[in-house]
Amino acid sequence: MTVGSPTRWALVALLALLATACAEAPAGSQAPPGGGGGPPPAKVGVAAARSGVLDTQRTFLGYARPLQTAALAAAVTGMVERVNGRAGDRVAEGDALVVLDRALIEPALAGARAEQLRIEAELRQARRELERARSLPHPVVTDAEREKFSARVEMLDAELRGRVAAVKRLQAESDRHTVRAPFAGVISRRRVEPGQWLSPGQPVVDLVSADTLQIDVDVAADLLPHLRVGGKAKLTGVPEVSASIAGIVPALDEVTRTARVRLTPDEAAPWLLPGVPVDVRFPLSVGDGVLVSRDALVRGPQGVRVVKVVDGKAESIAVEVKASAGEQAVVVGEIAPGDQIVVRGNERVRPGQPLEIVE
Template identity: 35%
Template sequence: MRTNKSAALHSTMHRVFLSGLFATVVLALVVLAMGPLSLASPAVAQSSAPPVETETARMAPVVKQLEISGTVSTPQASQISTSVEGLVSEIHYDSGARVKQGDVLLKLDAELQEAAYAQAEAQTKRAAAEVKDAKRRLKIAETLAERNYGPKNEKEAREAEVDIDQAALEAAKAEQKRRAAILERHELHAPFDGVISERMAEVGQWVEPGTAAFELVAMDKFRIDLPVPQDYFAQLQKGTDVALKFDALPGETVPAEIGALIPVSDPDARTFTLRVLPLRKSLPIAPGMSAQVIVRLNTGQEDVVVSRDALIRYPDGRVTVWVLEEKDGETKVKEQRVEIGLAFDNLVQIRSGLKAGQRVVVRGNESLRDGQSVRLAS
């Protein structure tokens, strides 16, 4: 019985010994394997450093950039009506139609006016014939007077007759012209190029002067009027750098110019109206659309600037940048607090905390640690 127990104990101790020996061998192999890596640890650490993109802080003129919302409008938008009363007989265009200046939009029933014009035209022809006949008789009277035939006052009577008939002809011509103008006014013409935004007339409807039949809006020469604080009135003038952004053109900036400064707009709000004109033609915009006006005012100052992407903002109001440093043969980063100023053109003015020539991280700066090694992204 004792012999069996001794044999079991001896077997157990043998297995423990073998396990320990195996573990020792494995550990030795691991140490040997890691030996060369441990000698190259700086290179390994550098290669495993997170990649970052950088830029150099530089001096640049500081620009004050205003972004103000405005509304697209057009200098030509009107409700047009006929200049004579009448019954609508034809309508040639509906809402949304694009028309050219002079296009006939509608016609009124002109049957009676056509008859009146024809009568005036006939009267003019009759008066012209009477003038011609009176001049013929005057010529005869002049011939007789030269030969001393007939009454002495015959020539004067014929001359008076010509004058009377000539006056009647002028009156007939004027009446014909008046009738032609009335007849022409039975057609409503587009006063300018544009789009019909609304049609208010119907065939068979009786319309009168002053009652709108169409609303016509010009689709060119757009302008944007916007209220601007009076503090900027002296700084704005023609030639100031301005640009436009529209929701209809996402991500696109349209060059523009100042069209007018209207001094008194809202005295209670202490604002004036700035009128901006886009310099690009055929824009896919319409009156009533919103627009973002970007005004760049030169401050006359020069300061350190970096890209907006270099800034790290904290909830407590702190603003920092990650500055690159060369230390022990490695590129490391250091968090540096800065005081910022004006923002413009995707740049930010740095009032303090950073000098021109220092390199800052602009990509990959979201989760860096102070003193951490980094590598420059290719």
């Protein structure tokens, strides 16, 4: 016998014991539960997808702005004679806010008016003389004299029209020495004081409308199909205020990819002041899809998916979430009303895995 033979006999005996144990093992113990070598059935809860409309809302941040703002400026050169009102004062449309000195324009205007009156008097006299010349017989007044009277009337008439135009021009220039409120509002800034010399275009008063506001809000592009002029929204505050959509800009900002929507409040509120940020809630009714439980949505790197039960097995379906509210969501994908959708246990289910539905 060679050296090491006991070791070989020990190995042979061990292999024989293992072979005997494998032969006596039950046939079914070699396959995992579920048959076919696949994963075992997953216990899941399901709910049927259904048709319907989901009432939800979207909220965006907007800002209250005065409906009208104006930076009023001087139209002519001159010295400020009077400033009516200070910041915070209310003014009516047409009120004189800034008055410039008229020491030079008023005499010119008065002289032009006097000249207009003189020409009007001469024209009346010339017309009377022309009528009298036309009424006299030929031997008394010759045709040449009649033409002379007629020419004088025409000359004075033309001179009067020129003088009237000059008076209107001077009157307009005089009126431009007064800066008036173009609308009713509140003075937000007073920029000049009496005695100050102004140049044309120099700002004098800032004016904002007091009782009329608008809300400007930038909304996501996917909201535009659900909005219309005249539609309603809610302005969050105490108290809450309803607002109407007054205008929609049908173009997206190149940077933010949002669209501007303009709203007007249906009523006044003490908290709703120019410059205040406002949360604007747009109510929506979304029905272009199927309704599923929000628990059915599985979010991952490749998007949102749901697990549909097909012949007792799991099938992963990619969906697009159109809207969600509460415990429901509207989705679009290869699912239809009546399909059984996994709502519990869907995170651990693999595609093709058998499912055991539990209540």
